[in-house]
Amino acid sequence: xxxxxxELWFNVPSRRGFINITPQVEECLRESGITEGLVxxxxxxxxxxxFINDDESGLHHxxxxxxxxxxxxxxxxxxxxxxxxxxxxxxxxRQVMGRETVVAITKGKLDFGPWEQIFYGxxxxxxxxxxxxxxxxx
Numbered sequence: 001x002x003x004x005x006x007e008l009w010f011n012v013p014s015r016r017g018f019i020n021i022t023p024q025v026e027e028c029l030r031e032s033g034i035t036e037g038l039v040x041x042x043x044x045x046x047x048x049x050x051f052i053n054d055d056e057s058g059l060h061h062x063x064x065x066x067x068x069x070x071x072x073x074x075x076x077x078x079x080x081x082x083x084x085x086x087x088x089x090x091x092x093x094r095q096v097m098g099r100e101t102v103v104a105i106t107k108g109k110l111d112f113g114p115w116e117q118i119f120y121g122x123x124x125x126x127x128x129x130x131x132x133x134x135x136x137x138x
Contacts, residue, residue, distance in 0.1 A: 004032035004135040007044070012125035015073065016093075018060045021050075021131065022117045025103075026110060028133045035108040037137015041118055042100030045129040047090030049097035049121035052112075067093045067123075090123035097121050105137055 006028050010019060025041055043050045053059065071092035072078075079088030101118060104111040110118075120131055 001136060001138060002034055006133045008131040008133060009128055010120055011128045012122040015125050016064055017122045017125060019120045020055050020117050021120045025118050025133055029135060032135045034105060034135050034137040037105045037135060039103050039105055040100060040134040042132050044132050047087050047094055047124035048129050049094045050101050050131060051098050051119055051121060052101050052116050054115045055117045087124040093123040
């Protein structure tokens with residue numbers, strides 16, 4: 001069995017945002033030479049997320065609106081976590097959207113269902129954060 005590891009770095013200029021990282025993960029897969037196995041993609045920061053869904057701008061707007069209703073950024077005084085930071089809402093949003101995703105690799109390709117893509121979700125941006133790509137297989 002072979003193993004491959006790479007870190008992808010992102011710096012979202014706003015507090016929140018979604019980035020389709022499928023092309024970067026596909027490039028990692030090509031670099032790995034693995035044709036059958038699994039790829040793990042996970043956010044290495046507690047206020048960021050990796051998830052699979054449709055790459056459609058209306059849906060991304062809906063995610064942002066829905067998450068802001070579930071865990072509004074302001075007033076920051078509503079959160080006990082905000083002791084010197086103002087990102088408690090980012091922790092909650094990450095909990096809802098998830099830390100990671102695992103995708104099967106079949107015949108050298110990500111084995112997706114219709115419309116599926118991998119996204120990085122940022123909930124406390126304006127600084128560099130990383131995503132781990134770990135691929136195992138043959």
